[in-house]
Structures are given as C-alpha cells and as structure tokens.
Amino acid sequence: MDLQFTDKELAFRDEVRAFLAAELPAELAAKVRRGATLEKADHDRWHAILNARGWLAATWPVDFGGPGWTPVQRHIFEEESARAHAPRIVPFGLAMLGPVLIRFGSKAQQEEYLPRILDGSDWWCQGYSEPGAGSDLASLRTRAVREGDHYVINGQKTWTTLGQHANRIFCLVRTDPQVKPQAGISFILVDLDTPGIEMRPIKLIEGGHEVNEVFFTDVKVPVENLVGEENSGWTIAKFLLTHERTNIAGTGFSTQALEEVKALARARRVNGRRLIDDPLYAARLAQVEIDLEAMKITNLRMLARAQKTGQPGVESSILKIKGTVIRQELNDLARRALGPAAAPFPAEALAGNAAVAPEEHRADAARYFNNRKLSIFGGSNEIQRNILTKAMLEL
Structure with missing residues (x-):
C-alpha cells in the first residue's frame, strides 16, 4: 500500500x-x-x-x-x-444527518432537508444520549407512540451539543418496547419549535455553555419525519456513529496542537532551562508524537480502504480511541507547561497576577477540562474496545 x-x-x-x-x-x-x-x-x-x-x-x-x-x-x-x-x-447536519439522509432517507426528505443544511437554513442537533443511556444507547427510554398520522414523543435527551443554536433535532426514540432493545428503536426528525419541547442549558466545569438537556412532553411529529422503516433506527444509528467516531479522532487538530505544545515547551523555562530539555517532559512529548505519527499511518490505511468500500468501517473505533487519548495527552502537556499560569482565573481576577499565560494559551486549561469528554462521547473508549473485540477479533 x-x-x-x-x-x-x-x-x-x-x-x-x-x-x-x-x-x-x-x-x-x-x-x-x-x-x-x-x-x-x-x-x-x-x-x-x-x-x-x-x-x-x-x-x-x-x-x-x-x-x-x-x-x-x-x-x-x-x-x-x-x-x-x-x-x-459543525458536524451534526453536514457529517452526520446528511450522510444518513443520502443513505436511508426518502426522496422527499432529501429534497427538503439537504439544501437547507447547505444554505444554513437549518441547524441540526443530535438527540441520542439520555440520563442512563449514554454509551449503553440501546437502553434509551424516550418513547414515540403512533397516533394516526403523527408520533407522540415523551422523554428526555441530554448532552445535546450546541442545541441552543439549533432549530431541528434528529432523535432516536423507542417505538416498540416489547422486543429486544436494539430492535425497537426508530430514527425521527423533529422541529424544535414544536409545542411540548423545552431545552435547558448545562453549564460545564470550565464555565462554558456547550451542551443542553431537552425535554419532550406530548410532542406531535408527522409520520413522514420518520427516516427509514419504523424500528430500523439501530441500523441507522450505527451508520451515523461510524461517521461521528471518525470525525472525533481529529488528526489535523492533534497535529496542530503538537506544534503549539512544542513551541510552548521551547519558550518556557523551569529552573533555568527550557522545559523541552527536561527529560521527563521530553519523553512524554516524544511518546505522544510517536503515537500521533502511528495514528496518521493508520488513518491513511483506513482512508485507502474507504476509497474502495465508500464508507468507514468498524476500524473507525481505533481512530476514536487513539485520537481522543492523544488529544487529551496534548491538552495535559500544554497545561503542565504553563504551570501556575494554567489556572483558569476569571478575567476580573487577572489584574496584577504575575502567573498569567500568554494570550494564545489562556484557554488551555479550559480546553483541558472540556476535552475530558472526548474519550466518553460518541461511545466511550471502553465501548469501542468491546466493539473491536467482537467485530475484528470475534471474541
């Protein structure tokens, strides 16, 4: 190859x-x-x-x-x-729902929604996770009951990223509670202006408002908003998550972050010498660079395979695991390089404080805390290892 x-x-x-x-x-x-x-x-x-x-x-x-x-x-x-x-x-409409509609959507759905994703008329968010149903997504409890030409949805979604900007949400809902969990799930499109929907912000540890929780109370959604067949949502969900996990790996972002950490380590001095010359710090930096280069090769191998098959495979879980671990390690190396200056002081507390990070690194601590999520969302890394052992090692 x-x-x-x-x-x-x-x-x-x-x-x-x-x-x-x-x-x-x-x-x-x-x-x-x-x-x-x-x-x-x-x-x-x-x-x-x-x-x-x-x-x-x-x-x-x-x-x-x-x-x-x-x-x-x-x-x-x-x-x-x-x-x-x-x-x-922003991936939700473009990298997640778009490929789903192209693969599973009706012609009417493709004609209505795809142009609106492109021109910015619609901003989509993702309604997958629930309290008690994150990595174990098949245990979701949000119900959709068909009543004539509508589904009536009741339940709750959480960790809805950038939902505060969205006007539409694509959801996994339970449409048949009598069968095994994966077999009774459907994929449905919902207008967030529909009566009965409430979105509440969730404040993150670094102080940002990135995610939300969404409540559905007797929300009526037209039957034509169902994507694919009723109770076929699990197949669609797996297809979407494969694209999401490949996207999470963030090889390009890690490459850029590595260069920034190297520059920071060359500039920072600890006990009179450059941080990059400290053996312990240099060893961690070298190891993450080795891991990143190995992941780039793996990524290119998977891309070569995807060119033949037309879509990423279960190997996307490898990229998700390694990509998120690498990004978190780079976040930690940046934070350690800054030392006391990494403390995420409120802006009003910075006046007169000598331990202030350079302007381009003042968000490093917040980024470190925020990116603890990377190894959890999109299916935790523990779940990804289970997927790989079952699908590739047949264990």
Whole structure:
C-alpha cells in the first residue's frame, strides 16, 4: 500500500492552502487560535464561505451538493484547515444527518432537508444520549407512540451539543418496547419549535455553555419525519456513529496542537532551562508524537480502504480511541507547561497576577477540562474496545 500522496493529491493540497490563505477571515482564525468561544454567527459565516466554494459538505456526493472528494482529499482538507486555525465544521447536519439522509432517507426528505443544511437554513442537533443511556444507547427510554398520522414523543435527551443554536433535532426514540432493545428503536426528525419541547442549558466545569438537556412532553411529529422503516433506527444509528467516531479522532487538530505544545515547551523555562530539555517532559512529548505519527499511518490505511468500500468501517473505533487519548495527552502537556499560569482565573481576577499565560494559551486549561469528554462521547473508549473485540477479533 502506497501511503504517500500522489501528484494530484499534492496539487489539491496546494489548492486548499491557497483557498484558506485567501478566504479564511483573519479574525475567525485568531479566535480559533486563542481558544475563544465561537458564536453561531462565526460558524454560519465560515459555512457560507465554504458552501460558496462547494466545499462545505465534504462527505456528500456531487449529486447531492457535495464536492465528490475522495477520503484522502477530505483528510487533506481537514489537516490543512486545522493548520490554518479554521473553525471546525459543525458536524451534526453536514457529517452526520446528511450522510444518513443520502443513505436511508426518502426522496422527499432529501429534497427538503439537504439544501437547507447547505444554505444554513437549518441547524441540526443530535438527540441520542439520555440520563442512563449514554454509551449503553440501546437502553434509551424516550418513547414515540403512533397516533394516526403523527408520533407522540415523551422523554428526555441530554448532552445535546450546541442545541441552543439549533432549530431541528434528529432523535432516536423507542417505538416498540416489547422486543429486544436494539430492535425497537426508530430514527425521527423533529422541529424544535414544536409545542411540548423545552431545552435547558448545562453549564460545564470550565464555565462554558456547550451542551443542553431537552425535554419532550406530548410532542406531535408527522409520520413522514420518520427516516427509514419504523424500528430500523439501530441500523441507522450505527451508520451515523461510524461517521461521528471518525470525525472525533481529529488528526489535523492533534497535529496542530503538537506544534503549539512544542513551541510552548521551547519558550518556557523551569529552573533555568527550557522545559523541552527536561527529560521527563521530553519523553512524554516524544511518546505522544510517536503515537500521533502511528495514528496518521493508520488513518491513511483506513482512508485507502474507504476509497474502495465508500464508507468507514468498524476500524473507525481505533481512530476514536487513539485520537481522543492523544488529544487529551496534548491538552495535559500544554497545561503542565504553563504551570501556575494554567489556572483558569476569571478575567476580573487577572489584574496584577504575575502567573498569567500568554494570550494564545489562556484557554488551555479550559480546553483541558472540556476535552475530558472526548474519550466518553460518541461511545466511550471502553465501548469501542468491546466493539473491536467482537467485530475484528470475534471474541
């Protein structure tokens, strides 16, 4: 297997770099670089720029408005975007629901929703996890009971990322409680303006508002919002999660983070010497770089396979496990490099405090705390190991 980019792929990389240099707004890149919270308007602005170029829906076929990129081209775009500090593309409509509708949706659903995802008319959020049903997703209890031409939904979803910006949510709901858990689940689309829906913010440990909980009380949803067949939601959920887990790995983000940690370690001095010259710190830095390079090779191997099969396989769990562990290790190395300056002081407490991190690293502590979630969401790493042992090792 040739893991080197072809001349055509290298030319595409040059095209991506030129586009980012010309079209990525400097103020957006600056916000990403210093870890500032991106507002909905920031995401919408970047999405519109990419959509105008035809590069927004990287995983979609040309017939549905995507660029028709190969998996390797998508990999190059993600790597270069991370290196340029571009905002990460919000995945829920584009990388999750879009591929689901293309694969399982009706023609009417594709015609109605896909263009609205592209032009920004709809912002989707994900209704999977529930209290008591996170990694054990099959134990979800939100019910959808059919009454004539509607389903009536009652229940609760939690950890709904960026739901405060959304106008629609795609949900897994239980439509048959009498069969085994996986067999009685359906996938349904819900307008968040429907009466009976309440969204409440969840404040995170670093003080941000990124996730929410959503309550459904006698919410009436048209039957035509069901995706696929009733009780076939588990198959759709697994398909979606495969795309989500590949996305979580974040090879490009880790590559950029590694360069930033190295620069920080070269600049910081501890007991009169550069931190990067400390044997213990240097050993941890070297190990995470080795792991990242190994994951890049694994990623390219999987991309080569995906070019033949058209979609990622169960191996996406490997990327999810290693990718999240690497990102968390890089977060920890950055925090340790800053020492006392990593403390996430409120802005008003910074005046006169000598232990203040450089501006571009003042979000490192908040990022460390926030990214503890990486090894949990999208199916915890423990669950991913179970998937791999069953599917690949047949244990």
